[in-house]
Amino acid sequence: xxxxxxxxxxxxxxxxxxxxxxxxxxxxxxxxxxxxxxxxxxxxxxxxxxxxxxxxxxxxxxxxxxxxxxxxxxxxxxxxxxxxxxxxxxxxxxxxxxxxxxxxxxxxxxxxxxxxxxxxxxx
Amino acid sequence: xxxxxxxxxxxxxxxxxxxxxxxxxxxxxxxxxxxxxxxxxxxxxxxxxxxxxxxxxxxxxxxxxxxxxxxxxxxxxxxxxxxxxxxxxxxxxxxxxxxxxxxxxxx
Numbered sequence: 001x002x003x004x005x006x007x008x009x010x011x012x013x014x015x016x017x018x019x020x021x022x023x024x025x026x027x028x029x030x031x032x033x034x035x036x037x038x039x040x041x042x043x044x045x046x047x048x049x050x051x052x053x054x055x056x057x058x059x060x061x062x063x064x065x066x067x068x069x070x071x072x073x074x075x076x077x078x079x080x081x082x083x084x085x086x087x088x089x090x091x092x093x094x095x096x097x098x099x100x101x102x103x104x105x106x107x108x109x110x111x112x113x114x115x116x117x118x119x120x121x122x123x
Numbered sequence: 124x125x126x127x128x129x130x131x132x133x134x135x136x137x138x139x140x141x142x143x144x145x146x147x148x149x150x151x152x153x154x155x156x157x158x159x160x161x162x163x164x165x166x167x168x169x170x171x172x173x174x175x176x177x178x179x180x181x182x183x184x185x186x187x188x189x190x191x192x193x194x195x196x197x198x199x200x201x202x203x204x205x206x207x208x209x210x211x212x213x214x215x216x217x218x219x220x221x222x223x224x225x226x227x228x229x230x
Contacts, residue, residue, distance in 0.1 A: 044210070
């Protein structure tokens with residue numbers, strides 16, 4: 001069945017970078033966009049960006065543009081989120097999710113979600 | 124950025140009740156709103172897509188309605204298994220945005 005499985009929890013110091021992976025299975029990896037979403041403590045969900053895994057094209061929320069990168073490795077059926085210059089406000093649960101439809105022209109929202117990866121930023 | 128105002132933030136229901144969650148947008152979204160359920164410690168699950176289409180495998184007691192700027196998720200004859208956090212998402216325009224969520228408790 002369709003699954004996206006994320007890497008494990010991370011603890012980082014302020015100013016460092018973190019890279020979280022999301023491995024897809026059960027479908028043709030290049031047919032669906034992958035989103036990254038996060039939820040910080042006491043906050044609601046924030047959409048960070050998405051990637052077309054086939055050609056690597058990305059789109060980001062203005063809030064994260066320039067500080068976040070999303071890449072894909074088609075040979076591994078994996079997508080990666082990297083957040084740079086971490087600060088305490090980046091402490092959050094990060095989710096990847098496959099789009100609900102195989103279109104890269106517009107999003108149909110998140111279909112299948114990963115289990116979430118906890119990232120803690122603390123000195 | 125499109126603001127989604129979801130209400131109420133919390134509700135407590137008795138098994139058999141019907142509950143309604145609202146999601147209001149600051150602009151016309153056509154039917155580009157999804158609803159999700161997230162139980163404690165689990166990944167979110169898509170339950171209604173495009174405002175009214177229930178996802179296969181989701182019980183018929185879950186019903187989505189609305190178009191344009193006002194959307195509603197109704198859970199009929201609520202069960203203890205429905206205790207969860209529910210949230211809406213707009214996918215009409217980028218950046219995608221979420222409602223603040225509703226925690227549903229079953230007495």
